[in-house]
Amino acid sequence: RAEAQAESFRKMMMAMIEDIRVILVKLADRLHNMETLDAMPREKQARIARETLEIYAPIADRLGMNRIKSELEDLGFENLYPWRHRTIAEHISEVTGDRQEVIESIRKALKKKMNEAGVPCTIMGREKTPYSIYKKMLSKDLTFSEVTDVYGFRIVTHSEPHCYMALGAVHALYQPKPGRFKDYIALPKANGYQSLHTILNSPFGLPVEIQIRTEEMDEMAEKGAAAHWSYKSGENPTGSAQVRAREWLMQLVDVQRHTGDSMEFLDGAKSDLFPDEIFVFTPKGKIIDLRRHSTALDFAYAIHTDVGNHTRAILVNNVKVPLSTRLENGQTVEVVTDPEVLPKPEWLEFVGTAKARTAIRHYIKSLEQEDTVALGLRMLERALNTRGSSVEAIPQEQFDQFLKDNQLKKQEDLYSDLALGNVLANVVAAKLAPDAVTSPGVKPQAEALTIAGSEGSAVGFGACCHPVPGDPIMGFVSAGKGVVVHRQECRNTREFRKHPDRCLDVAWAPITHSMFKVALRILARNSPGVLANISASIGEAGSNIEKVEQPETNPETATLLFTISVDDRDHMARVMRRLRRNRNVIKVNRINA
Known part of the structure; x- marks a missing residue:
């Protein structure tokens, strides 16, 4: 079931890349389903609610569609944890009623200050949703009263300059809390969200959260990528939610190109659905936004896959750091590349972005495929040699007919199957060279398959006997595993000899390349x-x-x-x-x- 759902998700995301309206319709459909979830069995309610919270609400957030995101989150929370939702909702209702007088007093003070500063605006109170309160209680280990002991207001004005004028006015009205100001207008979030955020000390002893944005930014914050359809052609602002959504979708195309299956694609997409961000700079001053906890190597892959694949070293603020170093806001990062450097499996242990992980996995898989194909070719060549023939001696027409009869697309597919033990080299050789003749009484000798330790995943070594160069060895072709090398004195060799068609003469190469x-x-x-x-x-x-x-x-x-x-x-x-x-x-x- 999980694989089927992952495949459905992959198809939906690929369709969304072609036309973003696909996901808009899907989100609207999911919202309708969540509103009518009562008629379903409890188990199904919980499964759909969890899927909504883990996938659909984050997608709406990634596309900047805050209104739909909030509704999906609240409905998902209500159906997944009904008692928790009901308890928090009741507390919100009680708290809101008790504070109406204070909220109205702060709103009037803010309005008066905006009028004095000449800032045309609308001021409204912001209510926290049950799910946002629940998340903050969990993530910051806070009590309900600690989360809700904040007054929230939104100031919506006409233009960007008015936003900064309003910011100066509110800072003059109430003292701002140090380090609690964020400028998402200059540095928008990954979903295109723009606003000024600040927290002030109020005369009522509780902090006041203020969001300041233009009418256009407010609509983008609520509708996100969907707001595109309310603009006339040519009027869509650049750098908005639509542009950020398109950039994200192009990243998904890259992830899809390098992932092997739907489950891997789903894992990669999920990891980028929660973009708690940091902003770092290239040496030329270009801003690169990354997920929080991204490493220096993630930065290299964010520049370009080829840059990441050949990263030799990384300088952060002109100081050389390990590739696994986690980056912080405002750092300047420089990548030193070397064509001789290639991705290593251990890189997967510390990279944090889907793009980096999929690029590294793709390279490793392609390398393993090359090793497997090369080994399969050597195995077939050896089997043909025992019949007095060779791969080169087989006519191409005969090879093509064999591939067609066995439903294989190309020779590399055959070599891969041989190396993995799915078909036996002597059986293939007998079909490709059935009429190969040798001198009477003379059995052709094929050279033993040499093992250098550099064959990668194409050759395994028996965990039962741990052969090392210098040990007398034999090979056994195991279905699905390929060639496994054992010591000749291994306790399992007697059993292997009962299957002579799967036994292989192997020998150590003069120079080995591994431990x-x-x-x-x-x-x-x-x-x-x-x-x-x-x-x-x-x-x-x-x-x-x-x-x-x-x-x-x-x-x-x-x-x-x-x-x-x-x-x-x-x-x-x-x-x-x-x-x-x-x-x-x-x-x-x-x-x-």
Whole structure:
């Protein structure tokens, strides 16, 4: 069900990219559904309400459609948590009634000050919705009274200069709270929202929240991207909610292009539906807006995917910082690129934006695909060699017919299936070269498949025996997993030999390009600091510790199981010699499967 819903979401978002009216209709339809949710079973009510709060309300917010967002949130909250909604709504009603006199007094004082300053405007009180109060109570761990102990007003005026005049007037009326002013006119939110926000100290002992905006900004704040349809052609303001919505949709196109499935697309889109933002600058002064907690590497990907993919270093305010550094408002960020640098899997552990994650995943998947195809080609070449033929010797027409018969689009698809063990190389070779002839009594010998450790995900190494370069090895083609390399003395080889068509002659390449895991059992004296002491010996021998277990212990001794990484069998022997010289080590041996 989750995958089907994710696919429906993906199709809806892709349709929205073609015509934004698709989502406007969908949001209106969802609002109508939420208003008629009473007739549905409780379980279905909760599921639809949760989906509304997690997806549809954030989309409305991302498009700047504040009015619909608020209605969807309140209805979703009411149906998901009916008791919480009812309790908060009742408290709001009580509080509002008690404060009418104070609210009216502040409104009159604000109106008088605006008249004195010559600012034409409308002033209205702002009511908090039950859901906005609930969110603030949760996120800031506040009580109901702490959240609602604020008076909110909105001043709507004619022009941008009037907004700043109004700001000066309210600051002259009541003392502003330091650090609580935000200028969303100069730096609009990601959804195009524009307004001045300030918090003042009132004479009534409670803070006063003021929003100041133009009539046009107010309409944009309420209707967002939908406000576009109320403008005549050519009158739509640039930099507005529609422009920001279009930019966001183009980012979704990029995410869609690089994601492998609908669930991944949904996760990526969701992460960008909550854009609590920061603003940083390029060295040339261009403003880049990012999600809060974005890293320096996220900034590089925000500039361009190719910039992110080749990021060598990043300077923040002219100081070199790690790629995982979280950025803050107002920083100037410079990216140093290098064509030799390529994305690493560990980058996924700290990037925060959907664009960065999808670009890194796409590169890694494409690299893995190249490795898989190359291995499949080598496997087929080897199988054909045993029949006295080769890939080059197969006529293209014959190859094309084989692909057609097996419903494969191209040769790379066949090689991928071979590497993953979905089809067997000797079976394919027999069909491609059925008439291959050899001299009587002579069995053609194919070279063993060489393993260098650089094949990526196309080749695996048995966790049961942990082979390392220098060990006699064999390969087993496992369906869906591809070639898995085992030591010839592995306990599982007897079972593998029962399937000779899946067994593969493999050999280590003269030069390997990786570190390989090996398992050691160490019997040590049970004394304070022994684990740190043994770990230090392993590190001194140039090995990394992957895993440690302690299955047995008694007052005198402790059995420790270490999984370490080594270059080859010689390196493993050096590590074991270093351990045997450690006075805390009684015995060390390699774990044989």
